[in-house]
Amino acid sequence: MSDEWIKVFESDFYVREMIKVWDEGEKWASWIDEVVNKFKLGKKILDVPCGVGRVAYFLAKRGYDVTGIDISERMIAMAKSNIQNGKFVVGDMRRLNEIVGNEKYDLVINIYNSLGYYTEEDDLKVLESLRNVTKKIVVINLDNRDYIIYNRPNEYYTFIPPYLVYSKVEFEQETSRLKIHRKYYMDNKEVGEISYAQRLYSIHEILALLKKAGLTPIEILSGYSWKKFSIMDPEMTIIATPS
DSSP states (O other): HHHHHHHHHHHHHHHHHHHHTTHHHHHHOOOOOOHHHTOOOSSSSEEEEEESSTHHHHHHTTTTTEEEESSOOOHHHHHHHHTSSSEEEEEGGGGHHHHTTTTTTTEEOOOOOOOOOSOOOHHHHHHHHHHHHHHEEEEEEBBBBBHHHHHHHHHHEETTTEEEEEEEEETTTTEEEEEEEEEETTTTEEEEEEEEEEEEEEEEHHHHHHHHHHHEEEEEESSSSSBOOOOOSSSEEEEEOOO
């Protein structure tokens, strides 16, 4: 990942976004617990990228043996401070074997739209890497390209304490990348900005990539639910197993 991306992930602006959705981690952990029970998995989970530990925290509270990997040193430092009984390592999710060696995990989770920062070839490496370190199940959660391009406004404001955030987005159809530019305000003054672009996937595109990576989908769902995914859902969550 380029230095430019790491600067985005380690900025106070981006970290504040992760903190804002902290409570959502409990909902994910509850659903992941159901996945483990349904597929009779063990307690050893790899969370990659783990960010500040918003899912790992609640999994650890449920008694899971959690390892988290993220490319951001700041995120990993925060995860370590948030979860005392987990293992957290700085690393690139394209090269998980180099980080964990011969370790295999009962469940590997890649959630919160964590693909698309690289090229499609790099995303294939990520998926192959996830496959290589799982004993049985990989969970991948992505924004649904077809929903996003028709439903997300081009300009909008959000409040991410302590910032008022103005976002401007543009979809580049030739590359299927969403370009995002954000400005951050405090006390009616602009205090910073970040820009990035992320590749979005339609369901047929990610399924083709999974096949190349040697992963076979066994469930395609909507977010952290057991509702079957439809084209109108904002998120898709794929439960897959090595082919």
